[in-house]
Amino acid sequence: MKDHLEASIFGDHDESREVQGHTDEQVPPPPPPRTRREAKEAELAAQRAAKRRRTSPRSKPSVLRRLAVIVLALAIVGGGVAIAYTYLRPVVVGFFEPNDYPGPGSGSVRVTVAHGAGGSAIATALVEQDVVKTTKAFIEAAKDDPKSAGIQPGVYEMRSQMSATDALAVLVDPANRIVTKVVVPEGKWAKEVYPILSAATGIPVADYAKAAKDAAALGLPASAKGNVEGYLFPASYEFEPDTTAVDHLRTMVAESTERLEALGVTPEKMERTMIVASLVEAEARFAEDRPKVARVVENRLAQKMPLQFDSTVNYAIGKHGITTTDEDRASKSPYNTYQVTGLPPGPIGNPGESAIQAAAQPAPGPWLYFVTVDPTKGTTKFAVTYEEHQANVAEFQKWCQANKGQC
Numbered sequence: 319m320k321d322h323l324e325a326s327i328f329g330d331h332d333e334s335r336e337v338q339g340h341t342d343e344q345v346p347p348p349p350p351p352r353t354r355r356e357a358k359e360a361e362l363a364a365q366r367a368a369k370r371r372r373t374s375p376r377s378k379p380s381v382l383r384r385l386a387v388i389v390l391a392l393a394i395v396g397g398g399v400a401i402a403y404t405y406l407r408p409v410v411v412g413f414f415e416p417n418d419y420p421g422p423g424s425g426s427v428r429v430t431v432a433h434g435a436g437g438s439a440i441a442t443a444l445v446e447q448d449v450v451k452t453t454k455a456f457i458e459a460a461k462d463d464p465k466s467a468g469i470q471p472g473v474y475e476m477r478s479q480m481s482a483t484d485a486l487a488v489l490v491d492p493a494n495r496i497v498t499k500v501v502v503p504e505g506k507w508a509k510e511v512y513p514i515l516s517a518a519t520g521i522p523v524a525d526y527a528k529a530a531k532d533a534a535a536l537g538l539p540a541s542a543k544g545n546v547e548g549y550l551f552p553a554s555y556e557f558e559p560d561t562t563a564v565d566h567l568r569t570m571v572a573e574s575t576e577r578l579e580a581l582g583v584t585p586e587k588m589e590r591t592m593i594v595a596s597l598v599e600a601e602a603r604f605a606e607d608r609p610k611v612a613r614v615v616e617n618r619l620a621q622k623m624p625l626q627f628d629s630t631v632n633y634a635i636g637k638h639g640i641t642t643t644d645e646d647r648a649s650k651s652p653y654n655t656y657q658v659t660g661l662p663p664g665p666i667g668n669p670g671e672s673a674i675q676a677a678a679q680p681a682p683g684p685w686l687y688f689v690t691v692d693p694t695k696g697t698t699k700f701a702v703t704y705e706e707h708q709a710n711v712a713e714f715q716k717w718c719q720a721n722k723g724q725c
Contacts, residue, residue: 456486505670519566598673
C-alpha cells in the first residue's frame with residue numbers, strides 16, 4: 319500500500335491515466351519493486367522523471383499561452399484607451415475649453431441666410447464656414463437678443479472666428495446684407511428697362527436682351543407668346559450677388575404674374591389684360607383716372623371704334639410724346655391704333671400695379687372719349703359724346719398754345 323501511495327504522489331503510476339490509455343512519458347510503467355533497495359531506486363527514478371517533465375520543451379506551450387493572454391489583455395486595454403480618447407476627448411475638452419471664439423475675427427467670409435431659415439439652420443451655416451465656434455454659442459446669443467427673430471434672408475459679409483454676439487450683430491442689421499438695389503419706374507419699355515438694370519448690376523445690356531428671349535426660363539404665360547414686354551414689373555428691387563440677367567427678369571415677371579393671379583386673371587387672359595394695362599399706364603397719370611380709361615378702352619372695343627391712342631403710335635415709331643403728327647399717324651404698324659381697329663398686338667410698356675388693377679377691374683360708365691387737358695397737372699376729362707369730347711380737346715389745345723414746344 320505504501321509503495322502504491324508513493325508511486326501515485328510522484329506520478330509514476332497514475333490509474334486514471336491508465337484508464338484513458340496513456341501516460342505522460344508514453345512508456346509502460348515499471349513493475350512494482352520487490353525490495354527496499356529497489357523501492358528507493360524507484361523513488362529516485364520518479365524524482366528524476368518529474369524534474370525532466372518540468373524542464374522539458376513540452377511545458378513551453380503553457381508559457382506561450384500565458385504570454386498570449388497578457389498581450390491580448392494589453393491590446394484590449396490599449397484599444398480601449400484609444401477609443402476613449404477619440405470619442406470622449408470632445409466631451410472632456412468641452413468641460414475646459416470655451417464654446418465661443420473671443421472675436422472679433424479676421425478675413426472675409428460671405429454667408430448666405432436662406433429663405434425660411436431658422437436659428438438652428440443659421441447657426442449651422444455659420445459653424446460650417448467657421449464664422450462662429452459652436453451652434454450652442456450662437457443660439458444662446460440669439461435667445462438673448464429679440465432682434466434675432468428679424469434676421470432677413472440674403473448674403474452677408476462676415477469674418478472668420480467671430481464671437482457669437484459679434485456675428486449676431488451683423489445679421490440683425492439689414493444694412494449689412496450685400497445686395498444690388500435698382501428702381502424700375504412705371505411705363506418704361508423693355509428696351510429702356512435693360513439699361514436701368516445694367517447700370518445697377520454691371521451686367522451688360524446685351525445679356526438682358528438675350529435673357530428676355532428665353533420665355534420658359536422667365537416664366538412668361540403662354541398667352542404672351544414669348545414677348546416679355548408688359549411683364550417687367552416696375553418696382554424697387556434688391557438683387558443678391560452672383561445672380562444673373564435671367565434671375566433678374568424672372569423675378570420681375572413673377573411680380574407681374576402674381577398680381578394678375580391675385581386679381582383672378584387666368585393665364586390665357588393675362589396677355590390681353592397686360593395690353594390694356596399698358597395703355598392705361600401710358601394714358602393716365604393718376605390712379606383714380608385709370609379705371610375710367612380702362613372703361614373707355616372696353617367701350618370703344620365693344621363698339622368696334624378704333625382706339626386712336628397717340629401712345630400706341632409713339633411706341634410703334636420709337637419716340638415719347640403726348641401728341642403725334644399727321645405723318646406719325648399715317649405710319650404702317652399693327653400698333654397704330656389710328657389705322658387698325660382693336661387692341662395692339664402686345665403691351666406698349668410695363669404697367670404698374672394700379673394700371674393692372676384698372677385693366678382687370680374697369681370702372682362702370684358710358685365714356686367713349688378722354689383727353690388730358692392740362693398735361694402739367696395731369697388733369698384728364700372724360701366724355702360720352704363726340705361734341706363733349708371736342709370741347710375738352712379745345713381746352714387741351716389752348717394749353718398747348720400757352721406752353722409752346724410741349725405738345
